[in-house]
Amino acid sequence: MAAAWATLAAYGSMMLISYFLGKKYYPVPYNIKKIGLYLLTSIAISFISFIFFREDYIAGTAFVVLFLAGIIIIEKKDLKKMLT
Known part of the structure; x- marks a missing residue:
């Protein structure tokens, strides 16, 4: 169960980092x-x-x-x- 929560946290943080860096360097009107x-x-x-x-x-x-x-x-x- 801990591995599942860690994976969810890792994917969530990667998604947020990708969104904000992408918004800064290559804005897409989501x-x-x-x-x-x-x-x-x-x-x-x-x-x-x-x-x-x-x-x-x-x-x-x-x-x-x-x-x-x-x-x-x-x-x-x-x-x-x-x-x-």
């Missing part, structure tokens, strides 16, 4: 609010699935499909641009 919304939504779905629907693979699959459907609906305009 939509932080949308990324945060997707991240928090996926964490909430994972938590609900783990606590209430443990080992119910049908419910877990349904959550993933609903999450992906939500992303497709929200990102429909950008997806059309990328596919055409």
